[in-house]
Amino acid sequence: MSWSIRIGSIAGIRLQLHVTFLFFLAWIALSQGLLTGHAERAL
Structure with missing residues (x-):
């Protein structure tokens, strides 16, 4: 399993x-x- 997710590329450079x-x-x-004091709204 790879720990990186490919999110796209710019000018041929892979962005992960x-x-x-x-x-x-x-x-x-x-x-x-x-x-x-607002942990329920944090996520």
Whole structure:
């Protein structure tokens, strides 16, 4: 299984997004939600 998702290409250069980057974004959203007291709205 590849851990990268191809999202397109620009000028022949492949653009890929690593799966763990999505986990990182979710972690940031959840931590900000917990800091502000609105964890249910964070995700």
